[in-house]
Amino acid sequence: AQSVAQPEDQVNVAEGNPLTVKCTYSVSGNPYLFWYVQYPNRGLQFLLKYITGDNLVKGSYGFEAEFNKSQTSFHLKKPSALVSDSALYFCAVRGRYGGSQGNLIFGKGTKLSVKP
Amino acid sequence: DTEVTQTPKHLVMGMTNKKSLKCEQHMGHRAMYWYKQKAKKPPELMFVYSYEKLSINESVPSRFSPECPNSSLLNLHLHALQPEDSALYLCASSQDRQENSYEQYFGPGTRLTVT
Numbered sequence: 001a002q003s004v005a006q007p008e009d010q011v012n013v014a015e016g017n018p019l020t021v022k023c024t025y026s027v028s029g030n031p032y033l034f035w036y037v038q039y040p041n042r043g044l045q046f047l048l049k050y051i052t053g054d055n056l057v058k059g060s061y062g063f064e065a066e067f068n069k070s071q072t073s074f075h076l077k078k079p080s081a082l083v084s085d086s087a088l089y090f091c092a093v094r095g096r097y098g099g100s101q102g103n104l105i106f107g108k109g110t111k112l113s114v115k116p
Numbered sequence: 117d118t119e120v121t122q123t124p125k126h127l128v129m130g131m132t133n134k135k136s137l138k139c140e141q142h143m144g145h146r147a148m149y150w151y152k153q154k155a156k157k158p159p160e161l162m163f164v165y166s167y168e169k170l171s172i173n174e175s176v177p178s179r180f181s182p183e184c185p186n187s188s189l190l191n192l193h194l195h196a197l198q199p200e201d202s203a204l205y206l207c208a209s210s211q212d213r214q215e216n217s218y219e220q221y222f223g224p225g226t227r228l229t230v231t
Contacts, residue, residue, distance in 0.1 A: 034219055036222075041204070041225075041227065042224055042225065043120075043122075043206055043222035043223050043224040043225045044159070044206070044208075044222040045222070046219050046220070046221060046222075049219050088156070090158055102147065102164075102166075102210070102212075103149075103161055103164065103172070104161075104220055106158035106159060107158065108157070108158055109156065109157070109158055111156075
């Protein structure tokens with residue numbers, strides 16, 4: 001079964017410092033991986049995806065993610081954090097089989113807090 | 117245009133009320149989804165429509181009734197809800213449920229409170 005894990009409930013970063021939000025995956029076959037961000041009382045906004053190709057994927061708002069097959073990871077990164085990046089971040093994998101095919105399977109979420 | 121709209125933004129209803137949530141997208145997407153999200157938790161899939169047909173019902177109680185009148189619209193009819201049904205209800209769409217590469221786009225959600 002496809003699954004993702006986000007090992008950190010919360011990540012705290014100072015503004016201007018680089019940030020990393022971790023995600024590991026467990027899949028059968030090739031993974032289709034996604035990152036979403038959710039601001040308070042809002043829907044999820046799509047940031048980026050990995051399907052095939054370059055292991056470094058660039059997305060919205062200066063975010064990028066590195067796909068690492070050997071470590072089964074897909075960590076979200078940004079070189080310089082902004083206070084406005086403070087939000088809840090979800091990693092997701094696309095279901096591939098049976099009733100889950102095409103559906104998103106989410107991690108539990110990581111709260112990012114960027115302090116001035 | 118990658119916008120999914122949802123109305124209303126907020127809804128307060130009693131346990132005996134009947135209400136409906138609405139979702140609309142004009143991206144030509146053929147798969148649409150309803151999710152339920154509790155505070156600080158990931159969204160939980162409720163229903164999936166693919167080409168206007170219900171393809172997945174994740175064992176959702178019958179007090180939630182989805183409807184897809186056409187390829188752009190998705191409704192969720194609510195009746196006799198319980199206080200534990202209070203949550204953020206999110207609608208999403210994607211190009212196709214069977215394709216391998218298409219992300220889902222989410223609406224802003226309806227914050228539902230059942231009193």
